[in-house]
Amino acid sequence: MPPSCYPSRFCFVLFPGPRTTHASLLPVSFTFIFFVLPMDRPQDMALLRLRNPIKEVDFFSQNGRQDVTEAGAGVASPKGHQEEEEDALARGGASVNTGLYLLTVNSQASQAVVEEEKSKHKSQFSALRIELNRVRDENRRLRSMLDQLTESYTALHSQLLPAVQQKEHEIYRWQDGKTSVARQGESSAHQIMEHGPARMRMIHGNSEDGDGEHSSSLNIISSDRGIIPSAETQHSQVDGSSENPNLTQETSSPATPSDLSNRRARVSVRARSDAPMISDGCQWRKYGQKMAKGNPCPRAYYRCTMATGCQVRKQVQRCADDKTVLITTYEGKHNHPLPPAAKAMANTTSAAAAMLLSGSTTSKDSLVASANGFLHPHILYDSTMATLSASTSFPTITLDLTKSANPIQQLLQRAHPTVSPLQLPFPIYGLPQKLPTMVGPQTLQHGPRQQAVVESVTAAITTDPNFTAALTAAITSIMGAPTSTTGAGGSNVPSAGAHMVPGSPQLPKPCTTFSLN
DNA sequence: CGACTTTGACCAGCGC
DNA sequence: GCGCTGGTCAAAGTCG
Ligand SMILES: [Zn+2]
Numbered sequence: 001m002p003p004s005c006y007p008s009r010f011c012f013v014l015f016p017g018p019r020t021t022h023a024s025l026l027p028v029s030f031t032f033i034f035f036v037l038p039m040d041r042p043q044d045m046a047l048l049r050l051r052n053p054i055k056e057v058d059f060f061s062q063n064g065r066q067d068v069t070e071a072g073a074g075v076a077s078p079k080g081h082q083e084e085e086e087d088a089l090a091r092g093g094a095s096v097n098t099g100l101y102l103l104t105v106n107s108q109a110s111q112a113v114v115e116e117e118k119s120k121h122k123s124q125f126s127a128l129r130i131e132l133n134r135v136r137d138e139n140r141r142l143r144s145m146l147d148q149l150t151e152s153y154t155a156l157h158s159q160l161l162p163a164v165q166q167k168e169h170e171i172y173r174w175q176d177g178k179t180s181v182a183r184q185g186e187s188s189a190h191q192i193m194e195h196g197p198a199r200m201r202m203i204h205g206n207s208e209d210g211d212g213e214h215s216s217s218l219n220i221i222s223s224d225r226g227i228i229p230s231a232e233t234q235h236s237q238v239d240g241s242s243e244n245p246n247l248t249q250e251t252s253s254p255a256t257p258s259d260l261s262n263r264r265a266r267v268s269v270r271a272r273s274d275a276p277m278i279s280d281g282c283q284w285r286k287y288g289q290k291m292a293k294g295n296p297c298p299r300a301y302y303r304c305t306m307a308t309g310c311q312v313r314k315q316v317q318r319c320a321d322d323k324t325v326l327i328t329t330y331e332g333k334h335n336h337p338l339p340p341a342a343k344a345m346a347n348t349t350s351a352a353a354a355m356l357l358s359g360s361t362t363s364k365d366s367l368v369a370s371a372n373g374f375l376h377p378h379i380l381y382d383s384t385m386a387t388l389s390a391s392t393s394f395p396t397i398t399l400d401l402t403k404s405a406n407p408i409q410q411l412l413q414r415a416h417p418t419v420s421p422l423q424l425p426f427p428i429y430g431l432p433q434k435l436p437t438m439v440g441p442q443t444l445q446h447g448p449r450q451q452a453v454v455e456s457v458t459a460a461i462t463t464d465p466n467f468t469a470a471l472t473a474a475i476t477s478i479m480g481a482p483t484s485t486t487g488a489g490g491s492n493v494p495s496a497g498a499h500m501v502p503g504s505p506q507l508p509k510p511c512t513t514f515s516l517n
Numbered sequence: 518c519g520a521c522t523t524t525g526a527c528c529a530g531c532g533c
Numbered sequence: 534g535c536g537c538t539g540g541t542c543a544a545a546g547t548c549g
Contacts, residue, residue, distance in 0.1 A: 285521060
């Protein structure tokens with residue numbers, strides 16, 4: 001769209017208010033077009049065109065701007081602009097301010113001056129009307145495009161849902177045939193793992209193709225079904241928590257497949273920290289420590305002590321390659337209410353289960369949907385941010401927060417290229433949040449100084465281990481929010497469990513790494 | 518005294 | 534079967 005087509009020109013001409021600065025006028029106006037379009041109906045447009053054409057310009061104005069409505073009322077009377085203008089001129093124009101400098105000198109003005117003004121305003125008005133018609137056409141065209149997109153989306157979605165359900169049904173049937181194997185517990189998982197790394201070919205790894213998110217998803221499905229897709233083999237995760245063969249079983253009731261999957265899902269956080277443990281708001285009791293092979297640093301085992309019987313555990317270990325990196329692996333789901341500071345982190349494991357064990361058929365959809373539109377799919381499937389590995393015995397999400405000075409900003413830029421650096425699409429433990437607006441690139445340019453400040457702040461806060469934990473929790477809680485309607489404290493199975501592929505002998509035990517580089 | 522940490526023992530899975 | 538390894542248990546010790 002050429003700049004001359006920006007409808008904001010009308011805003012500036014008709015409503016020259018103090019807030020219509022050059023920097024903010026265009027994107028804001030464009031945004032309003034964007035949001036208004038799907039709301040009004042064609043008949044409304046027709047009414048607007050018949051009754052009050054200029055009111056259409058109100059779409060581009062800001063809410064609550066009094067001068068806008070006043071000026072709009074003044075200009076867009078039912079008589080039409082030309083008659084209004086002529087009436088004003090005939091009355092001497094004493095009381096009507098159209099914003100177009102239509103006021104004329106009262107009685108002393110000569111007829112020639114009046115005529116000159118009149119013709120000038122007429123030409124202005126005709127130009128405005130032409131412009132208005134053009135914008136109206138543009139509006140109509142955009143709306144038709146939107147309708148087409150909506151129809152396409154609906155059609156695709158209607159096709160996707162049965163396919164997903166069929167796929168899940170097939171997986172369930174496949175697993176039902178393997179019930180005995182699945183019930184044998186972790187041994188089966190290890191048996192699968194024996195074949196898993198050799199069979200598993202995926203993923204996003206270092207694939208540079210643009211539609212990696214689609215192909216990778218399909219590849220995971222294929223791996224589940226025993227088909228070997230053609231992609232590169234993944235490397236082992238640096239996380240020393242690999243090959244976890246055994247975990248405490250819940251003895252109260254026979255574990256459902258969703259329970260098993262949820263208990264096995266892990267969330268691993270890699271963050272630079274000098275502290276022995278990142279504080280995540282929970283209470284932990286250390287119940288063991290072992291020297292892990294290939295790592296001079298011991299691995300500590302903790303379990304949640306905020307309630308008796310809580311199955312949540314975590315492992316803490318320093319990275320063998322970089323001892324400043326603290327690897328914290330969470331597992332399980334709390335069975336008790338949690339303080340707000342710990343709640344987000346607690347959702348992590350549920351999110352991990354939902355994402356990694358719901359099967360690749362639904363993970364992307366559920367995650368994207370659970371992000372409430374805040375997170376773009378690329379944030380999950382960008383080849384540089386998400387890698388999967390079959391090295392671990394349990395599906396693991398690894399949030400790698402060690403690779404960037406200011407990962408949050410890049411994260412946000414990946415997720416929301418149109419979001420101002422000052423605006424977080426989700427609340428992060430008291431950090432200021434603004435709802436993202438679909439602004440144009442101009443907004444991003446108007447604050448190099450602000451951006452520098454933001455970079456400094458993000459660089460500072462992301463070095464805080466507490467912040468990294470909070471960031472991890474925030475992201476994962478967003479991802480898993482719809483999967484657990486009762487929050488982290490509930491002992492319920494995540495709602496996504498209905499779509500989950502449980503315990504998953506068929507799953508290649510992927511390990512997803514979110515790397516904020 | 519309760520909560521927590523330490524630490525050796527124990528168990529299970531896996532490879533050889 | 535044996536040894537290695539990861540994970541857990543539980544008694545003893547520590548701390549506030
Ligand atoms: Zn807990």
